[in-house]
Amino acid sequence: MNKILILGFGVASAAYISLLDHNKKKVSVLGTPFDFEKINNLKIKKNKKLSLSFSKNINFYKSIENINKKRYSLVVIAVNSKGILWASKQLEKLKINCPILVLTKGLYKSKKNIHKISDFFKFNNNLKRIVYAAGPCLAGELIKKTHTRTVLASSSIADSRYVKKILQNEYYHPEISTDIIGAEICAATKNIYATIIGSAVGQGNDYLPSNSKAKNYFNAASALFQQSIYEMNEIVKKFNGKTSTVLGPAGTGDLYVSALGGRNSKMGVFLGKGFLYKNIINSKMQGITVEGSELMLDVGQLLLKHVGKKKLPLASLLLESLSKNKKLMIDWKKFTN
Numbered sequence: 201m202n203k204i205l206i207l208g209f210g211v212a213s214a215a216y217i218s219l220l221d222h223n224k225k226k227v228s229v230l231g232t233p234f235d236f237e238k239i240n241n242l243k244i245k246k247n248k249k250l251s252l253s254f255s256k257n258i259n260f261y262k263s264i265e266n267i268n269k270k271r272y273s274l275v276v277i278a279v280n281s282k283g284i285l286w287a288s289k290q291l292e293k294l295k296i297n298c299p300i301l302v303l304t305k306g307l308y309k310s311k312k313n314i315h316k317i318s319d320f321f322k323f324n325n326n327l328k329r330i331v332y333a334a335g336p337c338l339a340g341e342l343i344k345k346t347h348t349r350t351v352l353a354s355s356s357i358a359d360s361r362y363v364k365k366i367l368q369n370e371y372y373h374p375e376i377s378t379d380i381i382g383a384e385i386c387a388a389t390k391n392i393y394a395t396i397i398g399s400a401v402g403q404g405n406d407y408l409p410s411n412s413k414a415k416n417y418f419n420a421a422s423a424l425f426q427q428s429i430y431e432m433n434e435i436v437k438k439f440n441g442k443t444s445t446v447l448g449p450a451g452t453g454d455l456y457v458s459a460l461g462g463r464n465s466k467m468g469v470f471l472g473k474g475f476l477y478k479n480i481i482n483s484k485m486q487g488i489t490v491e492g493s494e495l496m497l498d499v500g501q502l503l504l505k506h507v508g509k510k511k512l513p514l515a516s517l518l519l520e521s522l523s524k525n526k527k528l529m530i531d532w533k534k535f536t537n
Contacts, residue, residue, distance in 0.1 A: 204228070204366070205267070205294075206276040207287045209235040209260070212303050213278035214252060215339035216367075221255050222345070223369055228267055229260045230290060232283050236262055252343055264290050272298050274366055277321070280489065281306035284320050291325045299329040299359045301352075305387045305491060309499050314439075314506065316384040330354060331363045333374075334383040335449035336457035345371045351450045352376050353383035375449070382441030386450040389435055391492030392500075393428035394458035396514050397421050398468020399528055420530075421459070427514055427535050428455060434511045435503070464492040471521060471528040478525050497522055 204220060206213055209231040220227050231239045239260045261267050275296060279287050281304055291300075304317045318330045335350035342348050352367075352374045354360040360376035368374055377383060400421035432455070433446045445451055459465055467490045470480045477493065500519040509516045513534035521528035 203272050204274045204276065205230065205272045206278055207290055208232055208277070208279035208283060209238055210278060210280065211339040212337075213276075215337070215342040216276060216278060216303065217254065217258055218252055218343045219367060219369070219372055221258055223366070224257065225366065226257045227259070229258065230264055230267060231260065231262055232279060232286055234283075264293050272296070274298055274301060274363065276301045276303065278303045280304065281308070281317065281491070281495075284308075284317060288321060288324045291321070291327070296327070299331050299354075299363055300327055301363055302330060302332050305391065306495055307385075307388045307499050309502055312502070314499050314502055316381065316439075317388075318380060318384060329356065329359050330380070331356075331359050332380050332383050332387075334387040334454065336453045338457060338462075342372070347371050347373065349373045349375065349449050349453070351383050351445075351448065353380040353445075353450070354378070355380055377445065377448075377450075379442040379445045381439055382436045382443075382445030383450045385436045385439050385441050386432060386446060386454060388495060389432050390451070390455040390458050391464045392496050392515060392518065393424075393432060393455055393492075394462065394464040395468040395471070395490075395492040395496075396518055396530075397424045397428060397455075397459040398465035399472030399530065400424055401469045402472025402474060423532075424514065424530070425455070425459060430535075431512050431514055435507055438507045463488055463490045466490075467493055474527055476525050476527065477522045493522055 204225050204227045206217060206227060206229045209229055217227060217229060239262060242260060275298060277287050277300060284304060300321065302318055306317055307314050308320060318332055321327045322330060331352050331354040333350055333352055337348055337350050348371065352360045352363050355378060357376060357378060364374050364376055400417040429446060429452060432451055433443050436446055437443060467480060467485060470484055496519050504512055504516055517531060520526060
């Protein structure tokens with residue numbers, strides 16, 4: 201039986217624990233300090249919030265010192281972008297010679313450069329066998345065993361195939377790719393563009409009555425979706441990823457799911473309706489992590505500098521709205537002939 205270690209116990213982690221439990225794998229879950237309350241609330245290995253139960257193959261820990269450090273067949277990094285330093289410190293305490301599956305989405309900057317999340321573990325932990333999971337994978341749907349198609353990207357086809365063999369089953373259908381650059385860039389930037397597409401809900405015009413309850417935004421959302429794909433394509437090219445990845449599950453597939461709903465799209469709806477960013481995070485979305493907005497504020501200026509503002513008009517408009525706390529207004533002339 202495969203022995204698997206998962207670092208982090210959030211929503212995405214719970215979904216993959218459910219998947220591995222279904223596949224009858226033995227799993228050790230190490231929670232971050234922020235996960236302790238959730239672990240304490242687990243009774244008879246049942247998570248009431250997610251309507252999820254775990255078998256005896258799943259065990260939870262609060263300290264790596266309590267984990268049996270025998271050889272693992274796979275380590276899964278399932279923390280958010282703020283937890284990568286913690287995950288890196290845990291990896292230092294283990295002697296790992298197995299593939300690392302990274303679920304964390306985002307980018308980070310150092311000095312004048314933007315880096316992928318996998319690079320963080322490659323540089324800090326000298327890890328080489330990294331596989332990155334991307335594509336449309338809503339945690340709640342995966343838990344409910346909905347058919348799910350993702351991408352497992354790695355510079356090593358053998359490592360991708362190895363992880364695929366562990367994860368795949370009758371409802372989880374991963375494909376493999378060598379374009380880990382494109383997959384990671386898509387996974388991060390799709391949150392930015394899901395916010396922009398979400399703003400179509402409020403981007404009306406003077407011809408619509410102010411009290412109209414009709415959903416008059418699908419044309420606008422479609423146009424923003426198309427431009428978002430174009431801009432994601434430009435970003436992936438700049439980082440030397442493959443543009444074909446943007447047209448696959450990691451790009452269009454994941455952007456489609458994210459634009460339909462979720463935190464990033466919800467932020468876009470509020471921005472589109474004229475609310476200011478600071479008011480949104482201090483009231484309507486207080487205490488909620490919105491990856492796209494936070495990523496844009498963190499690396500947006502550097503991203504625009506690297507790729508070019510003229511090539512990323514939507515990203516440029518969003519950054520101006522967020523950083524200057526201004527109303528988001530889509531300037532259609534900036535990306536239409």
